[in-house]
Amino acid sequence: AVRVLTPKSLQGKRVLVTAGPTWEPFDPVRFITNPSSGKMGFALAVEASRRGAHVDLVTGPTNLLDPPFLSTHRVKTALEMDRVVRDLAATADVIVMSAAVSDYRPEETAPQKVKKSDRDLTIRLIRTPDILAGVGAVKRADQVLVGFAAETENLIENATEKLRKKNLDFIVANDLTRPGSGFRCDTNQVKILDRGGQVDTLPCLTKNEVARRILDRVETLLQKVDH
Numbered sequence: 001a002v003r004v005l006t007p008k009s010l011q012g013k014r015v016l017v018t019a020g021p022t023w024e025p026f027d028p029v030r031f032i033t034n035p036s037s038g039k040m041g042f043a044l045a046v047e048a049s050r051r052g053a054h055v056d057l058v059t060g061p062t063n064l065l066d067p068p069f070l071s072t073h074r075v076k077t078a079l080e081m082d083r084v085v086r087d088l089a090a091t092a093d094v095i096v097m098s099a100a101v102s103d104y105r106p107e108e109t110a111p112q113k114v115k116k117s118d119r120d121l122t123i124r125l126i127r128t129p130d131i132l133a134g135v136g137a138v139k140r141a142d143q144v145l146v147g148f149a150a151e152t153e154n155l156i157e158n159a160t161e162k163l164r165k166k167n168l169d170f171i172v173a174n175d176l177t178r179p180g181s182g183f184r185c186d187t188n189q190v191k192i193l194d195r196g197g198q199v200d201t202l203p204c205l206t207k208n209e210v211a212r213r214i215l216d217r218v219e220t221l222l223q224k225v226d227h
C-alpha cells in the first residue's frame with residue numbers, strides 16, 4: 001500500500017526519445033537505411049514510462065510493437081522525424097536521441113519504380129538535417145539532452161566532439177567494432193562521456209540495463225536543474 005503512494009522518480013516529467021533507423025527512398029520500393037533495430041530507444045522509452053514519465057517515442061521503421069502506456073509516433077524519413085521532434089522538444093524535460101538517423105537522402109524520389117537499363121545508375125545524396133544538433137541549439141537550461149555516438153574508430157575523440165558541437169549534457173558512445181555492441185544486439189557495451197570530461201566505461205549490459213543507467217544519470221541532472 002505504501003508503494004502506490006510513493007511518487008515515481010520521473011513522475012510529472014515529459015521525456016522524448018528517438019529510436020530506430022530512418023528510410024530514405026529513391027523510388028516507391030527502394031530506400032537507403034542502416035541495420036538499427038530500435039531496441040535501445042524502445043528500452044529507454046519503456047523504462048522512462050515505468051518511472052512515471054509522460055513519454056513520446058518517435059521511431060523510424062522497426063519490427064517492435066508500440067509499447068503500452070506511452071505515445072509512439074511512427075515516421076519513415078529523417079525529414080519526418082525532424083518535424084515531429086521539433087514539435088515535441090519544446091515541452092520536453094528530457095530528450096534522449098538514440099535514433100540512427102540517415103545523414104544523407106536521395107536528392108530525388110522517383111514517382112514510379114526505377115527500371116534497370118544497361119547503364120550504371122547514379123543516385124545523388126544530399127544532407128538531412130541533424131535533428132539532435134537542432135534541438136541542442138535551442139536547448140534550455142532546465143532541459144536534459146542526451147545523444148548517442150556510433151563510432152568505428154577514435155571513440156573518445158569523436159564522441160567528445162559530438163557532445164560539444166550538439167550542446168549535450170552527456171553522450172553514450174558505442175564502439176560498433178566490438179562484439180555485443182550496437183546494431184541489432186540485445187546487449188551494449190558503452191562509454192558515457194559528460195561535459196566535465198569524465199568517461200564512465202560500462203561493462204557489457206543488456207539494453208534494458210543500459211537504459212536504466214542512462215535514466216539514473218538523467219535523474220541526477222534533473223535534480224540539479226530543478227533546484
Ligand code: CTP
Nearest residue numbers: 097098099101103129130131132147148149150
Ligand atoms: N543524429 C540526429 N540527426 C541526424 C544524425 C544524427 O539526431 N541527422 C543524432 C543521433 O540520434 C545520435 C547523434 O546525433 O544521437 C550522433 O549520431 P552519429 O551518427 O553517431 O553522429 P553524426 O553527428 O551523424 O556524425 P557521423 O555519422 O559523421 O559520425
Ligand code: CA
Nearest residue numbers: 100101102103
Ligand atoms: Ca550519422
